[in-house]
Amino acid sequence: MQYSIDQLLAFAGPEKSDQAKLLKMFVESAEQNASSFKQQLDANNRNEACEIAHKMLTTFRQIQATKITTLLVPLERVGDPEISDSRFFEFGRLAHAEIKTVLEHIKQHHL
Structure with missing residues (x-):
């Protein structure tokens, strides 16, 4: 699994409870975007999917998830x-699957 939450957690400060809150908000937001992204992919709506991909790119750069950002x-x-x-929709589905995997890993190992 290739990602790091260190930079993200640095924003929360040293308190573990603050870090947990931030990480939970991060995951919830990323899951909402991933769900919207999947809906647009399933509807073959390239323009909307592009907008969501743009938002998610920043999100996953924060945690250095290079496999996702490359897609x-x-x-x-x-x-x-x-x-x-x-190819767009193929890459989109690959990105979505990887996003789900990373978010599940974060939930299992860091929340």
Whole structure:
């Protein structure tokens, strides 16, 4: 599993309870975005999926989840002619699966 929550937790300070609250908020927000992203992928709505990918890119850069960010970078560009719709949605589904895996890992090991 390739990610690190250290930078994220630094914002909360040294108190473990504050860190837990921040991490819980992070996971909840990321899960909401991932759910919206999946809905847009399932609806073949590339434009909306691009907007959500852009938001999620920042989120997953915070925790240095490079596998996810590598998949999201090309997805944030609406209408990129280098990425066909079929590849876009394929990358999107791969990114979504990886997001779910990382968030589950965080919940199991850090919350």
